[in-house]
Amino acid sequence: MAKDQLEPPIIQGGKSYPAMPLPEKQAWPALIALCVGFFMILLDQTIVAVSTPALQADMGASYNQVIWVTSIYLLTFAVPLLVTGRLGDKYGPKNVYAVGMALFTLSSLACGLAPDMFTLIIARGFQGFGAALLTPQTMATINRIFAKERRGAALGIWGTTAGLASLAGPLLGGVITENWGWQWVFFINVPIGVVSIWAVLKYVPAFPPLTRPLDPLSIVLSIGAVFLLVFAFQEGENANWAPWIWMMLLASILLFIWFIRQQSKADKSGNDPLIPLQIFKIRNFSLGNICIAAMGFTVAGTPLPMMMYFQQVHGMDPMHAGMMIIPQAATAAILSPFVGKLVDRSNPNILAAYGFGTVALSILGLALIMIFNLHIVWALVALFFLGVGNAFVWAPNSTSTMRDLPPRMMGAGSGVFNTTRQLGCVIGAAAIGALLQTRLAAGETGAAFGQAILLAVGVLVIGVIASLLAESASSSNSGAKPKKPAQPKA
The missing domain is CATH 1.20.1250.20 (MFS general substrate transporter like domains)
Structure with a gap:
């Protein structure tokens, strides 16, 4: 990677940013820092599922409430992803990742301390949004800091992290729930989250941000289209695929069409499209x-x-x-x-x-x-x-x-x-x-x-x-x- 070290830094807006890709002695610590948070996000998805029966019994929750503990997380995670990925381009993936991890960590603490199911469901919603903020930044950063001929090795470690999380989740979930209670499947996120924020701020470099604002109408349309699609599929089976479910799906398709048309118009108005076509x-x-x-x-x-x-x-x-x-x-x-x-x-x-x-x-x-x-x-x-x-x-x-x-x-x-x-x-x-x-x-x-x-x-x-x-x-x-x-x- 000697040629990477010889490249001059990037100058934008009077600020200096390191040239990409990074030398490997700097890229690998950054990858490990990102994988800590990535591990926690994937761990949370499986570890919570194992503790759900204990949570339901302890809180006296209805079946519908338990379903929403998972559903609200998936909804707030999936819906804003198109926007949060682009926020990394606008404000820097390092910054957006840190904000997302801070939100995920604080909401995990709120989940463990929740006195009732309503509070728990709300906290899980914020947890999902925190995950949506940080998840796209991981892949975007890996593909910037590693040279093309070394990205496979980096993504291999990323895949190992996913495998270890899916392995550890069911096992840790059972052990933690049996010995310390379901609250600790959320509390365990707090120290990991703090370590992740510190490591990312220390090892992940800053990137030159976009100079133009993101198109606001595109943001609204994307959130509306994805929300209607995800919610309709989540609730379709429970509602026996009633007519209103199909109306939501149709509305989602129409919003997606409008969203695509808007991307070509955004550039003419001086804004950056959310998704460059x-x-x-x-x-x-x-x-x-x-x-x-x-x-x-x-x-x-x-x-x-x-x-x-x-x-x-x-x-x-x-x-x-x-x-x-x-x-x-x-x-x-x-x-x-x-x-x-x-x-x-x-x-x-x-x-x-x-x-x-x-x-x-x-x-x-x-x-x-x-x-x-x-x-x-x-x-x-x-x-x-x-x-x-x-x-x-x-x-x-x-x-x-x-x-x-x-x-x-x-x-x-x-x-x-x-x-x-x-x-x-x-x-x-x-x-x-x-x-x-x-x-x-x-x-x-x-x-x-x-x-x-x-x-x-x-x-x-x-x-x-x-x-x-x-x-x-x-x-x-x-x-x-x-x-x-x-x-x-x-």
Whole structure:
């Protein structure tokens, strides 16, 4: 990385910013600082689910209230992602990350101290918004501070962090809830959050901000469109897909169309569009978002049928059912760094296609095991290969998706990427949940769980195809338009 150290700093608005990418001795501490917060966000999503029954019993909560503890978090997390990703471009990802982590940490404390369910639900809403502020900044920063030929290794560590969080969540959730009470699944976030803020402020560099204001109408339209879409899918099954749900979905589509039209008008009014439309002319970015939506569909939709199958068919308690994911999470965590290094030496699109294909075959295997009620050991084998597939999806797909974005679009690209993933999650949970309910109503209890997750297999095939259609690094570079020079540093 000697050539990076020789590059002059970037001067903008009379301020000096370090040239990108950073020398690796500075980039790796920054990555570790970001991964601390990333770990906590993912840990919180799984650890809270394990403690939910104890929380419900202690608070005397209704089933609807318990559902909203999760729903409000997902809603306030998913809805503002398009905006919060762009806020990183405007005010600097380091600053937005620190604000988001501070909000997440304080709201975690409020969750643990909540005297009633209403307070807890409100605090969870703020927690979700804090997560929305900081999550897009992680990927945007990694793709700026690491050179293209080293991003795979960095994203491999990022994938390992995700694997460790998914492994630790169910285990820690059970231990903490049993020994100290459900409040401590929130209190544990406080010291981690403080460490994360300190580390990010110390090790993550500042980036030159956007000079023009973000288009205000675009912000309103994006929040309205995503809110209507997410809320409709969240409540659709409970409302038996009543006419008002379909009206919300239609309104969401109309707002998305208006939002797209507004992006082309924003520039003429002197504002920065929330999502520069030229970002979708980058082939790998568009295809990568299709891929991550397919993966979000799978990771959000399949766990519920699997956990219900282990508990209702095989009589496991929640703790032992949660431990069934150990082969998957451990395998993904172990393999991710090696896959990340492999990404830097080979075509990430082929690796991603292999990953999506392996995940699809693993889900298909699990479905057949459930439908034909095969021995439980076969489920462990399928979950092991599911972990292998996961390791080959995240870093390769993220590398390919973000590789060709110019630095000034990293925040917007990260916001789109995370929003697409979350929308995939919401749609996947709703679609597989609705299919599961239909099959259970038909009276096929054991087979219903397997039949429900078959839907994910078809969606994953789309991920395989999209990965294979993406350009390799060499073809992408050779096909670059010569008229587009590198971004000026002043």
